[in-house]
Amino acid sequence: MAIYPESLSNLIEQFQKLPTIGKKSAQRLAMSIVFRDEKSVKEFADALIDVKEKIKYCEICGNITEDNLCDICKDITRNEDCLCVVEDINDLIAIEKSGAFHGKYHVLGGLISPSDGIGPEELNIDKLLKRITDENIKEIILAISSTIEGETTSIFLSNLLAEKNVRLSKIAQGIPVGSNLEYFDQLTLERAIEDRREVND
Amino acid sequence: MAIYPESLSNLIEQFQKLPTIGKKSAQRLAMSIVFRDEKSVKEFADALIDVKEKIKYCEICGNITEDNLCDICKDITRNEDCLCVVEDINDLIAIEKSGAFHGKYHVLGGLISPSDGIGPEELNIDKLLKRITDENIKEIILAISSTIEGETTSIFLSNLLAEKNVRLSKIAQGIPVGSNLEYFDQLTLERAIEDRREVND
Numbered sequence: 001m002a003i004y005p006e007s008l009s010n011l012i013e014q015f016q017k018l019p020t021i022g023k024k025s026a027q028r029l030a031m032s033i034v035f036r037d038e039k040s041v042k043e044f045a046d047a048l049i050d051v052k053e054k055i056k057y058c059e060i061c062g063n064i065t066e067d068n069l070c071d072i073c074k075d076i077t078r079n080e081d082c083l084c085v086v087e088d089i090n091d092l093i094a095i096e097k098s099g100a101f102h103g104k105y106h107v108l109g110g111l112i113s114p115s116d117g118i119g120p121e122e123l124n125i126d127k128l129l130k131r132i133t134d135e136n137i138k139e140i141i142l143a144i145s146s147t148i149e150g151e152t153t154s155i156f157l158s159n160l161l162a163e164k165n166v167r168l169s170k171i172a173q174g175i176p177v178g179s180n181l182e183y184f185d186q187l188t189l190e191r192a193i194e195d196r197r198e199v200n201d
Numbered sequence: 202m203a204i205y206p207e208s209l210s211n212l213i214e215q216f217q218k219l220p221t222i223g224k225k226s227a228q229r230l231a232m233s234i235v236f237r238d239e240k241s242v243k244e245f246a247d248a249l250i251d252v253k254e255k256i257k258y259c260e261i262c263g264n265i266t267e268d269n270l271c272d273i274c275k276d277i278t279r280n281e282d283c284l285c286v287v288e289d290i291n292d293l294i295a296i297e298k299s300g301a302f303h304g305k306y307h308v309l310g311g312l313i314s315p316s317d318g319i320g321p322e323e324l325n326i327d328k329l330l331k332r333i334t335d336e337n338i339k340e341i342i343l344a345i346s347s348t349i350e351g352e353t354t355s356i357f358l359s360n361l362l363a364e365k366n367v368r369l370s371k372i373a374q375g376i377p378v379g380s381n382l383e384y385f386d387q388l389t390l391e392r393a394i395e396d397r398r399e400v401n402d
Contacts, residue, residue, distance in 0.1 A: 003297050005267045007255040011248040017241070019233050025221070031291060032220050033249060034256050034265060040218070041253045045246035047212040048234060052242045054208040055235050064235060066206045090232060096204050 008034065060131070062107030062124055064089055072096075072104060079103040081138040085128065085157065087111050087145060095143055103139075106131065111149035112156055120156055132164055142170040209235065261332070263308030263325055265290055273297075273305060280304040282339040286329065286358065288312050288346060296344055304340075307332065312350035313357055321357055333365055343371040 002009060008030055015026035033041055057063070058070035065071065072078065082103030086092045092105050108123045131137060142157060144150040154170055161168050174192035175181050181189065203210060209231055216227035234242055258264070259271035266272065273279065283304030287293045293306050309324045332338060343358060345351040355371055362369050375393035376382050382390065 002272070003294055005256060005265060005272075007248070007251045007267060008265065011252045014245045014248045017245070018230050020226070020229065027294075028221065029219050030252070033252050034290075036253075038253045041249050044215045044218070045249040047208070047215040048242050048246040048249075050208045051212045051231070051234050052237075052239045055206060064206060064209065066208060071203070071206075089235075093204055093228075 061105045062089075062109060062127075063092055063105060081136060082141070083128075083131065083137050083139070084141045084143050086143050087150070087153075091143065091145070101141075101143075103141075108153070111144070111147075111153045113149045113152075123153075125157070125160070129160075129164075132161075132166060137166055139167040139169070142168070144170065146173055262306045263290075263310060263328075264293055264306060282337060283342070284329075284332065284338050284340070285342045285344050287344050288351070288354075292344065292346070302342075302344075304342075309345075309354070312345070312348075313354045314350045324354075326358070326361070330361075330365075333362075333367060338367055340368040340370070343369070345371065347374055 004012065004027075011030040011033060012023075012026045015021050015029045016023060018026075021029070033044075054066045055064050056066070056068075058065045058073055059068050060073045061070060063070040063072060067074075079102050083106050084092075084095060084101050084103055085106045085108060086095065087108055087110065089107060092107060095101050095105075106124070106128050108125065108128075110118055110123055112118060112120055112123065132140070140161060142154050144154050158168060158170075172195055173188065174195060175184055175188065181192075184192075205213065205228075212231040212234060213224075213227045216222050216230045217224060219227075222230070234245075255267045256265050257267070257269075259266045259274055260269050261274045262271060264271040264273060268275075280303050284307050285293075285296060285302050285304055286307045286309060287296065288309055288311065290308060293308060296302050296306075307325070307329050309326070309329075311319055311324055313319060313321055313324070333341070341362060343355050345355050359369060359371075373396055374389065375396060376385055376389065382393075385393075
């Protein structure tokens with residue numbers, strides 16, 4: 001005999017499709033829906049549908065938006081000639097939340113990963129080259145994770161952009177703020193020492 | 202400027218209403234919806250609505266069901282004269298999953314908690330008394346958590362049921378299976394020793 005009624009068992013399966021939600025969490029979340037009032041569950045269901053209906057990708061940078069262009073591309077107060085190149089929208093949002101960057105973005109939509117069959121042609125690179133010319137971009141910051149795929153992509157882009165007339169940099173590698181350096185690997189420490197900054201009081 | 206488009210920001214709020222889902226998790230879950238195909242998101246939304254439309258409470262025991270009576274109450278192979286009294290449906294499901302009980306259940310719908318303004322009259326106790334007579338119940342097992350509210354409720358029910366002609370027991374307190382006893386408090390160890398069982402090889 002099934003422990004859960006069919007509709008509830010189906011909802012548990014649906015919750016399990018979400019990232020980081022295992023079986024036990026899915027059961028707890030689905031059960032919480034049983035105890036919620038109908039109106040609030042309807043609002044949740046509508047919010048899901050709404051996101052799928054309204055969210056699309058910015059025609060210029062690939063960020064998410066409800067219009068053709070995203071709020072960042074439309075923002076005339078931002079630095080127009082500096083592009084920050086990121087792997088995906090999650091990384092864009094992380095940088096945006098930091099408040100440390102005031103230019104525009106370009107979302108690659110992935111990283112080069114030969115083992116997963118993802119080559120440069122799968123990424124949003126042609127449009128990046130076109131933007132450099134069309135928008136008269138003077139500086140590009142590669143804000144790409146320091147993984148094997150990230151490094152491969154950074155090297156590929158560095159070679160590709162070397163012949164363009166742009167200032168090219170990548171975000172610093174080192175010890176995260178507030179971290180104890182004894183926990184970091186040799187390579188991270190090596191980079192942190194190599195990229196050391198002079199202290200100006 | 203808002204970092205998330207309005208519909209996405211609304212969905213993040215909706216995810217945050219779920220138990221154990223904080224702001225960061227809600228952002229990650231909502232973002233995963235953006236990347237899912239429309240059909241699968243529709244299925245998720247439908248599953249939410251479906252649960253609210255179909256799930257109701259068993260007229261006899263208070264378990265969840267899609268009919269008037271739950272599968273357990275309808276099951277004629279189960280022991281009819283033994284009731285297991287539980288706080289809520291989550292506890293019922295936990296016991297049912299263990300496969301250790303083959304009788305029927307009675308869901309109280311809460312525990313006595315004077316500080317939260319919950320007295321015995323707020324709980325599903327009248328129906329329990331009626332069932333004992335109507336269904337000719339011979340044994341009652343109190344499977345109630347060992348918290349202050351749980352103990353209060355157990356004592357109240359024990360007193361109430363003392364005059365009824367039923368065998369009354371409560372589930373054992375002791376050291377969970379697979380646990381190291383050094384980590385448990387004095388009271389748990391005291392109960393575990395008091396309730397010791399003779400070893401029969």
